[in-house]
Amino acid sequence: MHKSFRTAGALLFSLFFGLASLQVQAFEPTGDSFPASFKMTSWTSTKAGSSLTAEGVVGEGYGKVYLSYEFLSNSADRNKGDFSGNLRSINQDGEMIAATLQGIWKREGKLVKMYTLDTFSNGDMIYAEGIIDLIEGSLNFTAFPIE
Secondary structure (H helix, E strand, O other): OOHHHHHHHHHHHHHHHHHHOOOOOOOOOOOOOEEEEEEEEEEEEOOOEEEEEEEEEEOOOOEEEEEEEEEEEOOOOOOEEEEEEEEEEEOOOOOEEEEEEEEEEEEEOOEEEEEEEEEEOOOOEEEEEEEEEOOOOEEEEEEEEOO
16 A cells, blocks of 8 residues: 555544544523513414414513414424524514514424524514423523624
8 A cells, every 4th residue: 555545544534533532512602681481372283394373572672572483394203393483573662673583493392492593673683592382382582682
């Protein structure tokens, strides 16, 4: 075997095991955040997925908030996938805000974990992590404004 092939093989072997030994760090959002809690108002299932609507009152100037989601499954067991949605809110001053909602979800028992990146008509952008309790009919998020 040619010496350059042995050297290249040893280099690739070292690189592979060097990369394999790196620890994977979990993503943990930090910084300012605020809670956002909602009550499910409807749940509909189809062959392709599920639709959900919810409403609640949220601080940070949003006021009364209405949500709608379309969940699609991308796994054989139908326990995870992606979603898209819309938000409308109106605060006490009569200001209305719209938003597009998009992200991924995973069901674990009666809970659905959501990870969402949302853009708002007032220029806000938010990353949020949430949990839907399918028995309680509640949606609870921790929202992190993106500056």
